[in-house]
Amino acid sequence: MATEHSRSSARLMIAPAVFVLLVWMLVPLIMTLYFSFADYRPLRATFETWIGFDNYASFLTSSSFLSSIGTTLWMVGSILMITIVGGVLLALLLDRPMFGQGIVRILVIAPFFVMPTVSALVWKNMFFNVDNGLFSYLFKFFGAQPFDFLSQLPLFSIVVIVAWQWLPFATLILLTAVQSLSSEQLEAAEMDGAPALSRFWYIILPHLSRAITVVILIQTIFLLSIFAEIFVTTNGAFGTRTLTYLVYQRVLESQNIGLGSAGGIIAVILANIVAIFLMRIVGKNLDN
Amino acid sequence: MGRITLDKVQKKFGEAEVIPPLDLTIEDGEFVVFVGPSGCGKSTLLRLIAGLEDVTNGEIRIDGNPATNLPPAKRGLAMVFQSYALYPHMSVRKNIAFPMKMAGMDQAEQDRRITKAAEALNLTDYLDRRPGQLSGGQRQRVAIGRAIVREPAAFLFDEPLSNLDAALRVGMRMEISELHAKLQTTMVYVTHDQVEAMTMADKIVVLRAGHIEQVGSPLELYHSPRNTFVASFIGSPKMNLLTGDIARSHDATTIGIRPEHLDVVERDGTFVGRVGVSEHLGSDTFFHVHIPQMEEPMTVRAGGEVGLRHGDTIHLHPQADKIHRFDAQGLRVA
Ligand SMILES: Nc1ncnc2c1ncn2[C@@H]1O[C@H](COP(=O)(O)OP(=O)(O)OP(=O)(O)O)[C@@H](O)[C@H]1O
């Protein structure tokens, strides 16, 4: 890609792909924007093309909006915590030479290949179910009352399910980072009198910081749009209604497409703010 | 204090015996160089002393105290690695301070030692930089600084100069030698470069496949190598080893003559041959001389400007008292 000639032909060749991507992205976005300024309720046969910012105002002022933001932050935050801490520990563990390393690694990565809907259903019916769930059997075995996770601790349950799905991703990225740490650095620290915990804190963790920011960035983008797990387990009840789910409810359950679209646009704006913020941090971390 | 004693120390990786049982004493304040070809176990031996590898058998004592099972940090030794192994996310100052911080030394004392080390190593202007912003030679000095501030019983160096260019290597060689003269601390230095070994060492340990072939001062090794391996390993260019009739006439299986101990004469030389490749270094010229009855060309050192060209006939005469004789086992004959 050095010469002027190859650069311009490269541009020419990627043009179709860029065009398709733009159309793919812009058409739904523009339609959503269009609906967000309309009063569009198909079931009541209402369609008024321009009502100004009414939809935005009512979405932002509704009490469910603020609570959904809180729920989203809680959910994303705790999932990030679990996957990062768990991922670092698992990566350090998997880095050790052990018997059956190849198989263990594949097993650890496996959850990532399970579709979100499927894994949510499996967790709901096989683990959390009060009558037949494995946890209930476990509780009974120890003589305790079976616990109904999904209705008693709904948010926690969803966090567990999603964290289980994303832990392999974090582990994988962090494992490659752990493996790229030169062993001489650790040996030097050992000679310098650093015990294992100090070596982790002063050498390994700073080395991982770049990988950790990348994991946070990628996961946040995906986690902001968690849907299937909520849909399958609690249907947004018991304080598990995230912003994404609220938009879905407005559009499909209340059949208020205008209001839902406004919510969608707000979600896009918020997600972009978060993304810019994260990119800044990542950029700063990648610089040094 | 830093007297290190190895007593029948052996190291195996699985089935492979890298270091067969080996005895060695490193006296306090000595500059000892381990030298040998690649893969002979120099680094392994150094890492055994450092405690980064467990010995399979035998005992290591430091200042008379058993150290075989002590963790590296407790041995009071400091190591400088080939790749420097600086901590990339810490400034030079923090790098140098790290061992003191781990030892829980108070801040004022830390600062005092950092200042002193930085002055000694010309690092004062770079203290707030990251290792990534330094040149190879500066990184090397930071690594040495990190070792100095601990005031260790002995320094261990594993090929510390092999990543530097030739000019810098000569400079750093002097600096390390000066440092040794100033600190008078034991230094154990690994290299495969015999010039480094010859110029820096008080005592050279020549290793081959984990065996100690000879221990001695540089000149001892140069003047009386114990066997043909040491003879050809020490000295540059390497010694000419001759077998056959010429060796038998000296009552030996092999004789060795260093290139600098062959005189170029006008006529009636012991060896007569044709000049092959010649290397002109300015001060010296090395000729590779092809002699009909020998398979290998002989290397000869001549003065800076000798009017001999490729293909010319050359007469050589060895200095009689500089001929080394070896028996059938390759051992030196007195
Ligand atoms: N961790 C290990 N496991 C198995 N074999 C090893 C290990 N470390 C070193 N060896 C073997 O031990 C021998 C000596 O290695 P060592 O690194 O000590 O050589 P060296 O003399 O330092 O060589 P160089 O000059 O190339 O650095 C080599 O044959 C090497 O393959």
Ligand SMILES: [Mg+2]
């Ligand atoms: Mg080595």
